[in-house]
Amino acid sequence: MSDTVKYLLDEKDIPTHWYNIMADLPEPLAPPLHPGTGQPIGPEDLAPLFPMELIKQEVSAEREIVIPDEVRDIYKQWRPTPMFRARRLERALDTPAKIYYKYEGVSPAGSHKPNTAIAQAYYNKAEGITKLSTETGAGQWGSSLAFAGALFGLEVDVYMVKVSFQQKPYRKALMESYGARCVASPSDETEAGRAILQDSPNSAGSLGIAISEAVEIAATRDDTKYSLGSVLNHVLMHQTVVGQEAVKQLEMAGDYPDVVVGCTGGGSNFAGITFPFLGEKLRGGKDVKVIAVEPAACPTLTRGKYAYDFGDTGHLTPLVKMHTLGSTFIPPGFHAGGLRYHGMAPLVSHVQELDLISSRAYHQTECFAAGIQFAHEEGILPAPEANHAVKGAIDEALRCKEEGKSETILFNLCGHGHFDMQAYMDYFAGNLEDRNYDEGELAMALAGLPSVAAE
């Protein structure tokens, strides 16, 4: 039997619609609130930040949103992405389980992020915007929006968390290759950044701070809008092309997953691979066990509180109901910078509250070990973020071995590790620590959650 089993779709199989799970959920999502009034916000509150089409998508209850031809056209460069059966990994684990993985690292920016970057750049361009501001942690999102900006002729300013900016100069160079500008955050370009620098001149930055800076720039300039790489409903929805393709590819394989695993930072990768399967279940289809895997050092879903909170440190965003560690929580350093966010997408939080998914947390060294094993068997070196999903899938496969069950496991390998080799070097050198967050700091951050009228 062949060792390499790849499921490839035709170009015509690129989804024609994004899937909106809101249409199928038994309970609606809690509305975002205005931090001043505590009242639900309207489209006009978001208009300074986002183009109207994306605001409409953010609150849409339609099950399907048509993907514009121009966006599908660019998707064609790397979509449909391949799905593989990990036969060599199965053999190495000696498991009766079948492991499939969808691979999003084939995009030019190397991850799933361009699925929404292209869409966001398209809608902004269509509404006459000439410049986008955004934040980035590890740089996957920043380089994806830079890529999208280059194709649509938009200027892109990226506020990159300072510690990543210093650790990952090559991500910055990639953004610059696409013509974007990349600035270490906190910067002196914004009120939000200057306020942080005044208090803590040596601040290493955080995603929450970088979001404040990017939001401020967009809010104060007419030609500029803000672009977010995760968390928001429309961003998660754009990623559902991943799961929709996987549904078709598993059909080709004559299979259906018992377990779907995704890693979670802000939630967009997780939603992308899992929501189309959850949707089938919600509409009366087959049951599926859905597992969110997060870093133990930033355990939003497993240790956060489900409450209204700000999306950023500077408190410029609306309040959204989500699993949060508190907007002042700064997780200890670990190498999956894309997973270092204090909150979780409201939609992902909501489906956990509805018991549609479960979550678990892993430390980074066990995830790197899983990633190395995967690379050795399957040939692709995953990003540190993706290693969390690999570890989750391997553990499920080992459970199947113990239980003697031949279950079908699917996970999304959301990006390659080519820009994360320092992390692998640190791992090989034994220099990676599994740091825990400080319980006292978490308690303090949670105690500082805003109290809002609507709760």
Added chain:
Amino acid sequence: MSDTVKYLLDEKDIPTHWYNIMADLPEPLAPPLHPGTGQPIGPEDLAPLFPMELIKQEVSAEREIVIPDEVRDIYKQWRPTPMFRARRLERALDTPAKIYYKYEGVSPAGSHKPNTAIAQAYYNKAEGITKLSTETGAGQWGSSLAFAGALFGLEVDVYMVKVSFQQKPYRKALMESYGARCVASPSDETEAGRAILQDSPNSAGSLGIAISEAVEIAATRDDTKYSLGSVLNHVLMHQTVVGQEAVKQLEMAGDYPDVVVGCTGGGSNFAGITFPFLGEKLRGGKDVKVIAVEPAACPTLTRGKYAYDFGDTGHLTPLVKMHTLGSTFIPPGFHAGGLRYHGMAPLVSHVQELDLISSRAYHQTECFAAGIQFAHEEGILPAPEANHAVKGAIDEALRCKEEGKSETILFNLCGHGHFDMQAYMDYFAGNLEDRNYDEGELAMALAGLPSVAAE
């Protein structure tokens, strides 16, 4: 009209045979000679270094060599690779020419090199070998053989040119992720390495030195064979899957190239994309202009002498007839480490002597500028080696513009630049110099060419 035009083949279109251009050439290749006797060598002379199947391929006159099922099975992971029409680049250049590019960066190791690495690992494994030794410059080849070794369960020792070893620690980390061992060359592990270190303790290494080390290890150990990433006939032949697929993809496009461009270091990428087209021409098909692009700092085809020379610095290899700058020639530093070899594949040299191809040399900064323009329009950041081909294709497209001709141009984008970001950073910072080789040193290296009886 769509901006993204991708030509995708089915898995069944992965070539079933490698194409051997020797069957179609009007004159045979000059034989490799034993350096001691000056007489043509036989299979037994190569047996300490290579498995017998590869030796047979090296001297075969058959037009087609069957690709073993096990090799095609692994090819499936990333093959057939996509071919794109570079429509946005065409528009940016305002050229009437059509530009197509084949993209080999989708392989797990990020370049065309696994096409031969997998084949070589397979034949060695089949003949009971447990370990491979090899050299690498920029690291594309070393990581490809490491990848192949992981899949076939072979140990892999890579001697990496010291200056690259120091500049590109991430390539080493990638090799280690696949379980290979990577050593800076010259090393103290071999006679050849120790001899160099005694003379020049601070030697930065060269491909010629690293080859000597890897060859010595293989020659002195029964369980170990040597693996070369370019230059040899069988290596070039394994790369013809690239050009064969491109022939089919251009058929899909209803087109045929007027011009095919490839960058040349040892010659395998160039042969891979161009030989199948040259073969069609040699068998009475359409004429095609074939252009080899090389670095001005190491201009083997444009300035080298066509003569018998050693493949390595330590003079452990047979003598082969090729365009050479002399085995003692050390090119000045530039960032396309994969193109820093003193010689050229005998087959590529031969087709140039037969006037089937022409060659040109570019400096590195103009190649980086071309690569940045390509990334901005097409979204993929090329490896510095591949930038030479990009520059060649752009210049041909601009010639077409000047001449008002709508020619069809094809080039191979042989790898991505994810592991070469320092080079791009240096380019952006204005720190890249276009260094020329020293004419006196070249003259001296050429004067030192071995005199052989058979010439």
